[in-house]
Amino acid sequence: xxxxxxxxxxxxxxxxxxxxxxxxxxxxxxxxxxxxxxxxxxxxxxxxxxxxxxxxxxxxxxxxxxxxxxxxxxxxxxxxxxxxxxxxxxxxxxxxxxxxxxxxxxxxxxxxxxxxxxxxxxxxxxxxxxxxxxxxxxxxxxxxxxxxxxxxxxxxxxxxxxxxxxxxxxxxxxxxxxxxxxxxxxxxxxxxxxxxxxxxxxxxxxxxxxxxxxxxxxxxxxxxxxxxxxxxxxxxxxxxxxxxxxxxxxxxxxxxxxxxxxxxxxxxxxxxxxxxxxxxxxxxxxxxxxxxxxxxxxxxxxxxxxxxxxxxxxxxxxxxxxxx
Amino acid sequence: xxxxxxxxxxxxxxxxxxxxxxxxxxxxxxxxxxxxxxxxxxxxxxxxxxxxxxxxxxxxxxxxxxxxxxxxxxxxxxxxxxxxxxxxxxxxxxxxxxxxxxxxxxxxxxxxxxxxxxxxxxxxxxxxxxxxxxxxxxxxxxxxxxxxxxxxxxxxxxxxxxxxxxxxxxxxxxxxxxxxxxxxxxxxxxxxxxxxxxxxxxxxxxxxxxxxxxxxxxxxxxxxxxxxxxxxxxxxxxxxxxxxxxxxxxxxxxxxxxxxxxxxxxxxxxxxxxxxxxxxxxxxxxxxxxxxxxxxxxxxxxxxxxxxxxxxxxxxxxxxxxxxxxxxxxxxxxxxxxxxxxxxxxxxxxxxxxxxxxxxxxxxxxxxxxxxxxxxxxxxxxxxxxxxxxxxxxxxxxxxxxxxxxxxxxxxxxxxxxxxxxxxxxxxxxxxxxxxxxx
Numbered sequence: 001x002x003x004x005x006x007x008x009x010x011x012x013x014x015x016x017x018x019x020x021x022x023x024x025x026x027x028x029x030x031x032x033x034x035x036x037x038x039x040x041x042x043x044x045x046x047x048x049x050x051x052x053x054x055x056x057x058x059x060x061x062x063x064x065x066x067x068x069x070x071x072x073x074x075x076x077x078x079x080x081x082x083x084x085x086x087x088x089x090x091x092x093x094x095x096x097x098x099x100x101x102x103x104x105x106x107x108x109x110x111x112x113x114x115x116x117x118x119x120x121x122x123x124x125x126x127x128x129x130x131x132x133x134x135x136x137x138x139x140x141x142x143x144x145x146x147x148x149x150x151x152x153x154x155x156x157x158x159x160x161x162x163x164x165x166x167x168x169x170x171x172x173x174x175x176x177x178x179x180x181x182x183x184x185x186x187x188x189x190x191x192x193x194x195x196x197x198x199x200x201x202x203x204x205x206x207x208x209x210x211x212x213x214x215x216x217x218x219x220x221x222x223x224x225x226x227x228x229x230x231x232x233x234x235x236x237x238x239x240x241x242x243x244x245x246x247x248x249x250x251x252x253x254x255x256x257x258x259x260x261x262x263x264x265x266x267x268x269x270x271x272x273x274x275x276x277x278x279x280x281x282x283x284x285x286x287x288x289x290x291x292x293x294x295x296x297x298x299x300x301x302x303x304x305x306x307x308x309x310x311x312x313x314x315x316x317x318x319x320x321x322x323x324x
Numbered sequence: 325x326x327x328x329x330x331x332x333x334x335x336x337x338x339x340x341x342x343x344x345x346x347x348x349x350x351x352x353x354x355x356x357x358x359x360x361x362x363x364x365x366x367x368x369x370x371x372x373x374x375x376x377x378x379x380x381x382x383x384x385x386x387x388x389x390x391x392x393x394x395x396x397x398x399x400x401x402x403x404x405x406x407x408x409x410x411x412x413x414x415x416x417x418x419x420x421x422x423x424x425x426x427x428x429x430x431x432x433x434x435x436x437x438x439x440x441x442x443x444x445x446x447x448x449x450x451x452x453x454x455x456x457x458x459x460x461x462x463x464x465x466x467x468x469x470x471x472x473x474x475x476x477x478x479x480x481x482x483x484x485x486x487x488x489x490x491x492x493x494x495x496x497x498x499x500x501x502x503x504x505x506x507x508x509x510x511x512x513x514x515x516x517x518x519x520x521x522x523x524x525x526x527x528x529x530x531x532x533x534x535x536x537x538x539x540x541x542x543x544x545x546x547x548x549x550x551x552x553x554x555x556x557x558x559x560x561x562x563x564x565x566x567x568x569x570x571x572x573x574x575x576x577x578x579x580x581x582x583x584x585x586x587x588x589x590x591x592x593x594x595x596x597x598x599x600x601x602x603x604x605x606x607x608x609x610x611x612x613x614x615x616x617x618x619x620x621x622x623x624x625x626x627x628x629x630x631x632x633x634x635x636x637x638x639x640x641x642x643x644x645x646x647x648x649x650x651x652x653x654x655x656x657x658x659x660x661x662x663x664x665x666x667x668x669x670x671x672x673x674x675x676x677x678x679x680x681x682x683x684x685x686x687x688x689x690x691x692x693x694x695x696x697x698x699x700x701x702x703x704x705x706x707x708x709x710x711x712x713x714x715x716x717x718x719x720x721x722x723x724x725x726x727x728x729x730x731x732x733x734x735x736x737x738x739x740x741x742x743x744x745x746x747x748x749x750x751x752x753x754x755x756x757x758x759x760x761x762x763x
Contacts, residue, residue: 008525086643107645108527109597116596117641130645132527174527201532202524 003115003124004308007135008181012158015185019143020155021307022300029065029303036306038314039068045098046072047089048127049105054274054298055127059102059136062305068313071098086110087119094120100313101125108132108174123312131172137273138178140304142186144293145225147300148269160187165217167193167254168229168281171200171243175273176229180208193217195254197243198235214254218263226264227271228256228282247280255279256286269293326748328352330362334371334709336699338675344376346705349748354701369753371709374742377679379411379442379706381686381695383474383503383581384557384629385654387413387444389435390428391420396634396726398432401654402441404632404725406751408654409708409741411442412687412695413632417449418479424449424460426468433470441751445690448472450491450502454480459490466498473691476503478557479604481539483509488543492552499691501579503555504543506564507605511535516645518591518606526594528644531606533561540564544571544578553577555689558631560586560605562615569624579689581629582616584653584660585731589613593731599640599647600731603633617664620681621671627686630657634727651731655723658682658710659737666712667738675712705748714740724757 001014010018028036044063048056056072063070073093075084084092090101100123103111108130115124128134142159150157164183170176170192183190184207191209192199199210211217218226231254233247234240244250251257256270261283264270270282270291278284287294328347335341343358344351345366353361362368387401398415405413415432417423423432429446436444448465452458454477465472475495482488482504491502512535517523519530540556544567547554556568559580568580585603590610593601601607619625633650640647653660661682665673687696697703717736720728744752751758 085638085641086646087641105643107643109645110643112597113643130527131529177525177527200524201519201530202521205521206524 001312004135004312005111005115005124005126006133006181007138007178010135010182010185012185015139015142015182016156016158018139018304018307018311019146021311022139022143022304023154025306025310026300026303034065035067036065037067038310039063039066042099042313043069043071043097044100044102044309045093046070047093047101047103048072048074050128052104052128055104058298058301059127059305061302062309065302066306066309068309071096086114087117090114090120094122098122100309102127104128106130125308125312128174130174132174132177134174134178135182136301136305136308137175138182139308140297140301141179141227141271141273142182143300143304144271144297145269148293149224158186159183162188162225163221163223164188164190164225164227165193165221165223166190166227166229167214167256169198169231169235170194170203170229171198173229179227180206184208191217191221193254195244195250214260215263218260222265223268224265225269225271226256230273230275230277231281233277233280251280255281255283257283258285261286261289264291271297274298327750328363328366329745329750330358330366330368331371331376331709332368334374334376336376337679338375338712344699346745346748349705351699351701351703351705369709369743373711373713374709375675375712376699377409377675377708377710378683378696378699379708379744379746380409380658380682381412381690381692382410382630382632382654383414383627383686383690384478385413385415385632386418386634386650387415387432388634389419390431392636395636398435398444399439399441400724400726401632401634402436402439402444403757404654404723406441406744406746407724407741407757408656409658409710409744410654411706411708411744411746412445412692413442414445414447414474414690416478417447417476418454422449422453423447424452424454426461426464429465429470429472430468442746443692443695445474445692446470446472447478447503448475450475450477450482451487456480456483456487459487459494462491462495462500463498466500473498473500474503474555475500476505476557478503478505481505481507481509485542485546489546489550492547492554493550496552501553501555501689503557504539505557506536506539506543508535508538516602517594518608520591520609522591522594526597528594533563533608533612536561536605537563537567540567544568544576547578548574548576553579556580558583558586558605558629559616559625560608560612562612565615565619565624569619572624579626579685580624581627582620582625583631584628584657585651586616587613587620587628587664588660589731597644599642599644600651600729600733602644602647602649603651604649617668617671620665621673627681627689628657628661629686630654632725634725635729637728640729651729652723652725652727654725656718656730656732656737658741659739662712662739663737705745707745708741709743711740711742712738714738716740
């Protein structure tokens with residue numbers, strides 16, 4: 001594995017290796033001194049073309065705890081037409097000695113271009129591209145589910161048989177796409193629930209079931225985990241696409257309110273990639289309930305990103321050494 | 325006195341072999357007469373194994389001049405055309421300034437004459453500045469020295485139904501035709517590729533087939549209502565083929581074109597996010613490719629037109645979303661048609677059909693006198709000789725278009741253009757362009 005571009009690229013073995021490594025990393029994070037040495041002397045560039053403080057900080061924390069130096073480059077808006085091109089930005093940063101590029105970009109496929117266009121010769125980690133993929137989010141979600149499912153004995157396990165319901169704006173969601181791919185690879189049984197306007201044409205071939213009815217899905221699928229996707233309020237205006245009539249209608253039909261929370265199996269967890277719209281896709285009651293793993297997901301995110309950086313940078317290094 | 329050429333034994337339209345004598349700009353003699361009438365200084369070309377076709381006519385290119393001479397000029401574009409076997413190209417109106425006045429179309433026309441590689445027929449804009457609001461002075465362009473007969477806002481759809489009706493009616497006065505870029509704008513806002521399984525996975529905003537089909541359906545009905553002819557640019561979906569087939573059966577005066585790339589490539593090509601595969605209308609599914617091939621074979625689709633769309637390197641060497649739409653096609657068109665139509669046994673399609681869809685029919689639609697004629701004594705000597713058995717690998721650096729944005733880089737294709745003659749002069753010999761000095 002040279003890059004991490006899409007959750008769909010991961011084999012079951014690779015995904016489990018990342019999750020197992022993340023478990024090791026997580027255990028080190030309860031120590032008093034959290035910093036580990038493996039990426040000492042290496043430089044990780046966070047190349048963020050979209051505002052995302054939490055994801056950037058998570059990657060930054062992960063890199064620093066592995067002793068890498070971190071350069072943060074933020075260029076709000078796209079590189080398109082105004083100012084420097086993505087190619088020039090990437091080549092500039094690579095020339096400054098980047099050992100890995102973590103990229104968040106509003107254009108689907110931008111990380112893929114960075115990895116394959118021949119512009120730079122550096123491992124690329126996708127930190128979210130447009131409506132395409134957000135593989136470390138899927139990994140941290142899988143990590144969270146795996147811990148809840150297997151407790152202390154997670155090493156080597158997958159998510160075979162886990163029942164997961166993902167609810168919301170699937171059309172625009174890289175989180176949904178990444179999760180569908182990774183959860184299928186790990187053997188989970190996934191249902192996507194959304195108003196028909198927010199399911200992409202073409203999703204019918206995805207390795208999951210599709211539903212328009214949240215109540216029926218909760219009743220019939222009895223999920224082990226329910227993941228609420230962020231819905232942008234502007235999607236209801238006609239300028240934003242007019243995908244649904246009003247926030248209240250969305251909330252009534254697809255929000256995780258108290259009644260739906262009570263309808264979940266007792267052991268079911270409530271997940272959200274954040275940032276949450278309380279009162280829209282998730283009620284405060286659900287967000288703050290004991291079932292909610294929202295905060296846990298954030299801390300797991302650091303461990304998973306440590307694992308990815310470690311495997312892409314130090315992992316390659318040690319296997320090259322072994323080969324010699 | 326101009327050079328005369330004696331072509332020995334080429335297969336006319338892939339059929340009967342014959343000699344042809346090109347002299348004084350026309351086909352002066354054919355058969356045994358050709359050698360008999362050839363003067364001593366006539367250059368003899370061995371046509372053994374070659375197919376002679378009427379010079380190809382492209383109803384749809386973007387030559388980029390005036391405005392984007394960094395991507396292509398009339399000179400470089402028509403030279404590429406000659407190498408592709410073309411003796412006439414139509415130059416779309418979306419230049420800067422837009423070709424929406426007699427002055428701009430005459431400029432483009434004159435640049436074509438000066439370049440001397442092929443006949444350039446400017447396409448006039450339907451609306452001022454391609455803004456879709458006010459009719460351009462179509463009559464002035466028709467009456468100009470450029471004698472414009474094809475009008476198009478290509479790149480943009482003439483979306484307003486009243487404006488489209490007026491345009492269809494108005495051009496009847498001078499036997500013009502509206503060439504519609506069928507794209508419902510609201511259904512394609514931000515669209516980057518065909519909407520379907522691949523776009524869903526890639527997270528690229530989809531361009532649904534219905535956005536093309538709905539406009540074609542509306543426009544064939546409008547054309548029927550006002551008794552006009554209409555031409556559909558770069559038709560790309562199975563549904564569009566069905567609608568045009570239905571319209572023709574109903575007696576509507578509609579013609580349609582397909583591009584070479586829509587005959588061979590599918591949306592699967594976009595999976596690597598390579599902007600070389602970003603084009604409008606987008607690459608569709610394998611079922612659509614099969615449908616447009618069948619439509620071309622059965623005559624529902626009248627012509628192949630390249631939609632040759634050169635772009636400067638920086639407009640393709642970027643993220644998919646940021647890249648320009650379009651791909652070059654003049655130098656690969658004939659090879660792609662050979663591969664997908666002639667060499668594919670699923671179609672009953674021979675070289676005579678190639679001549680029809682790439683020369684005779686586009687000349688007729690564009691009302692271009694002197695192009696697309698039969699290979700007959702007395703006709704203007706516009707023809708091309710192709711080697712149907714040659715195979716070549718596309719190398720962007722070796723194509724003569726000024727831009728490198730071919731989707732076929734590294735791909736092996738059949739059939740090479742060996743020679744092209746325009747008005748009796750060789751623009752290409754041995755597969756090489758012939759600069760003015762040699763002619």
